[in-house]
Amino acid sequence: MLTTTVAGRTWNFSHSIGRGAAAGAGFAIPYAIASAPDGALYVLSRGTERIGQGVILGINKRVTKVTMDEKFIGEFGQGQFTWPVDLAVDSYGNVYVSDEHENLISIFDPDGQKIGSWGVAGSGEGQISGPAGITFDDQDNLYVVDSRNNRVQKFSKDGAFLMSFGSAGAGDGQFNSPWGITLDHNGDLYVADFGNNNVQKFTKDGEYLMTFGISSEQNGDLLHPSNVAVDSEGDVYVVDFGNNRVQIYEPNGDIITALHGDGIEFSKWAKEVVDSNPDVTKAFRRVKDMSPLGKFARPVGIVVDDEDRVIISETVRSRLQVYEKEKDYMDPQFNL
């Protein structure tokens, strides 16, 4: 399914992964995605809050490991989180998860065993309040979006404070409840500033470089962006959480296009559910307009893998949508 073609680029919808599930094959409000060293994906489920309604507190909050072709590998972390937000993988394959309520970074080995945690609540140097997005640099240092303190802090992977930058406000280099963070291939940082409705780019040392998300007449403003990713060519993908879309920018900040979701075909796991219940199949047949099925319903997490596949998670549908970037695309003759 072709999505959008612009000068020299196109994004083809590939497939969906996932379905709603409190355990096993599926996700419960997937907030974040990270690539595993073996090419699979780690998916962090935020989960629901309370006991009852068939959900035992904390059990559906978990990390699921799944392959790109939707094979369930395993899950871990159940009962370990209150408000998990993001995850990142270090060079040893250990998985780090931020919890914005507990003010903790939890660490799991590649087998899913918890091997530690760190984090001290507060606003002093090296203390954190509402840790949100996290990302590793190539030295295994962890950048943490310290959201309620409106700054980014850099730690060793063991939690030793290294540096911080940013302050509360709406100016360059200032934040208002920032959320997601990523590094590009040059080592520059991008921070999704939820409250200021933009994405800011910094050097790895925290020097402000530029802002993405300046409004344009055709594409409008960002509304409360949640996350950001950058592909190998430097194109910047911003999850426009408030507008249910993903905005794509040139490296210089010019808007290229937007993705709105194309997952109209069921993922493998979703198809199992549909096929197992003939009434569900019949109920789908009577629907006249299937287009809402594919649209993003509150996209939140994003990752671009080594093959420049763009993977986006949605809270409402508990699903991932995968796009492939075609770099040398030639448009067919118009009047074919």
Next chain:
Amino acid sequence: MPNKEDLALISHLMRRAGFGVTYDEAERLADQGYEETVEQLLNPETQPALDEVAMYRYHPTTEFPAQHYAGGQANWLYHLINTKRPLQEKIALFWHHVFATGNGKVDNCDNMIVHLEMLRDNGMGNYRELLSKLASNPAMIYWLDNNENHKNAPNENWGRELLELFTLGVGNYTEKDVFECSRAFTGWTIGAKMPRFPYGRFPWSFEYRAEDHDGTEKTFLGHTGNFNGEDILDIILQQPACPAFISRHLYNFFVADEPQVPSWDIEAPRDPEAVKLLSDTFVDNSFEITPVLRTLFNSDFFKESMHQKVKSPIEVVVGTLKLTQDMQGPDPRLESMANEAGYMGQEILDPPSVEGWHTGYEWVNSGSLVKRINFVADRVGDTELPGVRRIVEKIATANGPSMSPAEFVDQCLHQMGQLPVADNTRLELINHAANEGSISWQDADHDESSRRTGEMLSLIGATREYQFG
């Protein structure tokens, strides 16, 4: 500095038109003036809207909660606690009482939220338009089976409740009117929807199916014609019983407890003149709701009704959270907190029947009373909560470095919404305070006096008087 009477009156207004305020906020609003505060409440667009996208960030289950019913309740509770437009939420709760629709049957909290948003957005607008939106609201259509109301097989559920509970009241229509009304609403249904599996619920939509509508002649409340649903609504509004019925509901909800609705055809209103004033205002303003509310809040009968209504469970819960400044903003306890009103007998978004909740003294029984008292006492006695800390600060600086037990009790009552209590209640509170002597706010005694303040606030929260709002 506003006087005690002004503070008491503004606190009364904010309890009834909202869910209460802190003492500091009451002072600010009293300085602003009563009538100006009424206008601010009546014009919610003058205050900032709640940032729902921020709510979804921290509480993702509040958006399209689907079968996760607690998420839907949490959605509304978040609004109730954090809104800057309290009357918009209170009027939504009012219409939720009158047009009671419940997730117990609808089993689709996404569309219960859409239903709630409809009440919130239109609750202070025009009643005629509100009825039209109600009749085409998918949750209501499913709740009252209008999707089963067919040209060749009418279902009377919606038609009956429209007349009995939403507009006229018992005794103001016949069984024939119910049938004819129902026929007029045939074809008003819900479009085919996507199933909830495997990706969760999708929004329902209203659909009018002309081929399933009975377009033949009907005789309804003395009028004859080939009526459709909108014609029926016009005829209903011509009945004097309609504005009187809604005005009595408004009086019951905002002013003072009336008997339960099923007895309204045999029991006269508590204050017939007040209901008539509201009813006349309704008609004179073409069924606009805001002018009726303006008349109500500025009336003497409203101002004189302080502490004459039993607080509903959701008023107890939200009022206490606002007083103590607990759970301001995102909080993992939101969903479990949404249960608390249910434990006291009021599951928001899930009333017990189409008749809604029985109110007044029926809110209170031996079980719910214990829940109410424990909920309040646990929180107002927690001196770590910011609102309680502020109350302690205010009392500590009110009367110099020490105060008598009587002064202490009066200060605590004053901070708890200028609560008037019976003489014997006050005496018992004073006797309790006197057991530990006078209260000192010297540095060395501050912690102990703070503890005693929390204890006294808990006792006040357990009084009979505190159950009235």
